[in-house]
Amino acid sequence: MRYPILFFLLLLVLSAAALWLLFDRDMRELKARLHGRSQIVETSIGPVEYGIAGDGHAVLAIHGSGGGFDQGLEFIGPLAEYGFRLIAPSRFGYLRTPAPERFTLESQADAYADLLERLGVEKVVVLGGSAGALSAMQFAIRHPQRCEALVLLVPASYAPDRRPNESAAKSRFAETVMMTALRSDFLFWSAIRV
Template sequence: MRLSQSWRIMKIFKRILLVILICGIGLFAYSYYRFSQDHQEALSVLESGSMIASSEVGPIEYIMKGSEGPIVLFLHGMPGGYDQAPDNLPGYRLLAPSRPGYLRTPLDAGETPAQQAELYIALLDELGIEEVIVLGVSGGGPSALEFAANFPDRTDALIMMEAISQRFPNNGEISSLMTSDYLYWSMFKTLLGTQGVEGMASMQIPNLEQREDVLSNPQKSKRFENLLWSVWPGSLRENGWVNDLHQVNILSIPPMVTVPTLIIHGSDDSTVPVEHSIQLAEQIPHAMLHVIDGASHLMPLTHERQVRDLMTEFLSGNSN
């Protein structure tokens, strides 16, 4: 009797396990189907949103925004791509390449910051552009410095924004969560579904006043969400990210920068310490340094107006 009862319990237990397994497989299949749709759409949007220039140095992906005004060469951080460029800079045209190893610009087009600067010059030549304002953001800082130092005749002015400019020790390791397209998508969708943009903001913007300012502004809130998505798909950015981590680990300061230079950094930046910009201001004669009190690495979003005002004032007196 006891054996018969135990057998029945075991049989029921196995059936329950089978149902759980089938449901799990079904949920995973549905999840992966949704992922495949989003992934394909992302690839299509990225490819259709940019152009490829066949320069003398190598192919380079880029976009051009705006119809008139001086040209700003926007050099994105890590991980990044042309898609991290601002939507617009009123009064300026924006030229935003994908740095080598990111999206459709191959890594062998330029691994070192100096080689990347050569690639940008080749892009300008290909597009018939004589001079640009160079804007290096975060991990785009090293190649921005090389460009301004080695090609002053092609540099109208240099802006370094929360940028890496000194040696940046790191172990070169990247979490598989960031480079696995499915894992990042799954995590992000889950967090958005359970916590919403508000929950994501609480993790990324610790300052309550700054967080409320972003969340209360629909445009800023959407830009924040887009920024979190802009590192995805990670598989298209991994080569550039790994290379960048290596390059900043052995970074050396380029020759003297002589062009007008504006340096902006947040005092509470935990990603790129503000000391980078403080030291850089000492290394570049007559550089203008502005440390924004309380700003983090999301400074371009949380302190957008202050950053724009600083840039506008600087460029009005230092660009052609």
């Protein structure tokens, strides 16, 4: 009876090690592909990583969960060939944009405005995908003079009968678990690869 249990435990450990090695290899390959495709600018709220593609009419592409500037560029990359300048920041906590200790959707929107100011861009069409829609909406509300249009792709939003902070206040534990999962490269990788 003891040997089957030991065999099972050994198999479990070896499987976990193999999975981790595959994850590590994929992450190294991804980082190598992303290297050199972005810059970092210092804003009043902190550093913001961004990527740019194309020339012409400016589009601010705000990514959802599970990506960064690269996801923003992937959303609308083909537009770069049709006379658009794509500006894709990494949201707070993604890739090389650190999460400030205390941040809000409003401060994220202000960081976008500061990024545009530093790039010398006056107005943009704002595209927010999934979880990026929340800060895209705040950008349009807080900086209407910079927003020519707002486009939301599969927008994440709050339930209409709740205020934004109301649902989070009800369950800090659930919020912590959800945010930890959303920030986990390993969980996203596992969902796609395994």
